[in-house]
Amino acid sequence: MSRKRNKGPKTPPARMRDYRIEAQLREEPDLxxxxxxxxxxxxxxAKAEREAQKPGQPDAVRRPDDPxx
Numbered sequence: 001m002s003r004k005r006n007k008g009p010k011t012p013p014a015r016m017r018d019y020r021i022e023a024q025l026r027e028e029p030d031l032x033x034x035x036x037x038x039x040x041x042x043x044x045x046a047k048a049e050r051e052a053q054k055p056g057q058p059d060a061v062r063r064p065d066d067p068x069x
Contacts, residue, residue, distance in 0.1 A: 011017075 012019075
């Protein structure tokens, strides 16, 4: 099974060619949403680090620059 590859730039389908994207500057940023995103990323990282640790080696991923608990 072979796929035909087009090396040129892709053009959107006809139904999407007339869309226009606009960005509007807010006077105040949505800090609550930003905080939720940052907290979610931190929780995902902590979970991944916990899962990466092997049982019986509690400090296996300690680094010198990690904060002291």
